[in-house]
Amino acid sequence: MRTYLDHNATTPLRPQAREAMMAALDMGGNPSSIHAEGRAARALVEKSRKTIADALGVIPAMVVFTGVGTEANNAAIKGAQVDRIIISDVEHSCVLEAARATGKPVEIIPVDDNGVIALEILAATLASSHEDTFAPSGKALVSVMLANNETGVIQPVAEVAELTSRFGGVFHTDAVQALGKIPVNFGLLGVDMMTLSSHKVGGPQGVGALIMRDGVTLDKYIHGGGQELGRRGGTENVAGIAGFAAAVEAALEDNTKKQIEIKALRDLFESKLQAVSPDVTIFGQGVERLPNTSYIALEGLKAQTTLINLDLEGIAVSTGSACSSGKVTGSRVLKSMGVEEGLRESALRISFGWTSTEKDVEKFIEIWQQLVERHNQTAAA
Numbered sequence: 001m002r003t004y005l006d007h008n009a010t011t012p013l014r015p016q017a018r019e020a021m022m023a024a025l026d027m028g029g030n031p032s033s034i035h036a037e038g039r040a041a042r043a044l045v046e047k048s049r050k051t052i053a054d055a056l057g058v059i060p061a062m063v064v065f066t067g068v069g070t071e072a073n074n075a076a077i078k079g080a081q082v083d084r085i086i087i088s089d090v091e092h093s094c095v096l097e098a099a100r101a102t103g104k105p106v107e108i109i110p111v112d113d114n115g116v117i118a119l120e121i122l123a124a125t126l127a128s129s130h131e132d133t134f135a136p137s138g139k140a141l142v143s144v145m146l147a148n149n150e151t152g153v154i155q156p157v158a159e160v161a162e163l164t165s166r167f168g169g170v171f172h173t174d175a176v177q178a179l180g181k182i183p184v185n186f187g188l189l190g191v192d193m194m195t196l197s198s199h200k201v202g203g204p205q206g207v208g209a210l211i212m213r214d215g216v217t218l219d220k221y222i223h224g225g226g227q228e229l230g231r232r233g234g235t236e237n238v239a240g241i242a243g244f245a246a247a248v249e250a251a252l253e254d255n256t257k258k259q260i261e262i263k264a265l266r267d268l269f270e271s272k273l274q275a276v277s278p279d280v281t282i283f284g285q286g287v288e289r290l291p292n293t294s295y296i297a298l299e300g301l302k303a304q305t306t307l308i309n310l311d312l313e314g315i316a317v318s319t320g321s322a323c324s325s326g327k328v329t330g331s332r333v334l335k336s337m338g339v340e341e342g343l344r345e346s347a348l349r350i351s352f353g354w355t356s357t358e359k360d361v362e363k364f365i366e367i368w369q370q371l372v373e374r375h376n377q378t379a380a381a
């Protein structure tokens, strides 16, 4: 029996999502066809769109289905009709790389040592350029994630959205890690665009969505058919979309009760961890974090070795973002937070979710304790 503690990389498929996908796969039909099979597929796509729209408090026409979260982030950043791009220093690589690929000026706003964006620097950045270059030539796209994939730290997105709008900019948030873990309401956050990804909620991989406020237009990035109201050509991934919607529905259904349980598990995990290794660092512990994420490091215990040892014992965790794992100097996010290289090389992310139990915590702690003891013995020898 494996102990899967890497929900931020991919959350295991929820049974409701599997069931919805199997039914959709058996149904067949192209949602753009006008015959009965096509109409049935269209009805399923639109029902799924409504489920996701309801979950976020938006109208269905604002939901554009995409291939993955990465695609939605690329669409928002490359397609925004702006002259410059402002992002935080802890964005996912697909936001950073998409911004760089535009060839437009990219300004990066630092974070504090907990990983929270420096709002005063953002305001100054918006304000200084505002006076010189404001509309129509100096319009900015600001992109700041709702919750960080490595630390789980939650950004003050509503404040960032308000600031951006005050300076006439467009605001996008990557809410991939937040959906299903904390309440996410598009209108309350006051954002213009939001990215989601199915496999972080317990839906299938390879489906995402970009939520767009009415009035926001993007340059076309896929040229093809008129699907998704002309905003994203290509036959919809009907089964994937049905699975995504079923997962969102299931995640929100058990939201409060399950999230309280998951937070309790995470807190139990951290207290046990500190009991067996008092020198452990827990990143972002002093600020608001996702209830399921724990990003830890114990100096000297190299993350790559620990990860392999844990894997051999049947435990799956990660060294941070799946995309940046393997980099020798450790996490870019931790570097932005001012964490020294030695500690960065020891960082391990443990992320809980709907499959997690107290047994998982016990198993991890048992093996962790052995690894720490072995390390201490070697260090003392």
Ligand code: PLP
Residues within 6 Å of the ligand: 008, 009, 068, 069, 070, 071, 073, 092, 094, 145, 147, 148, 149, 174, 176, 177, 197, 198, 199, 206, 207, 208, 322
């Ligand atoms: N944004 C964040 C914060 C993520 O954690 C991820 C996935 O790791 C993505 C975007 C990319 O999503 P996808 O895997 O659907 O392309």
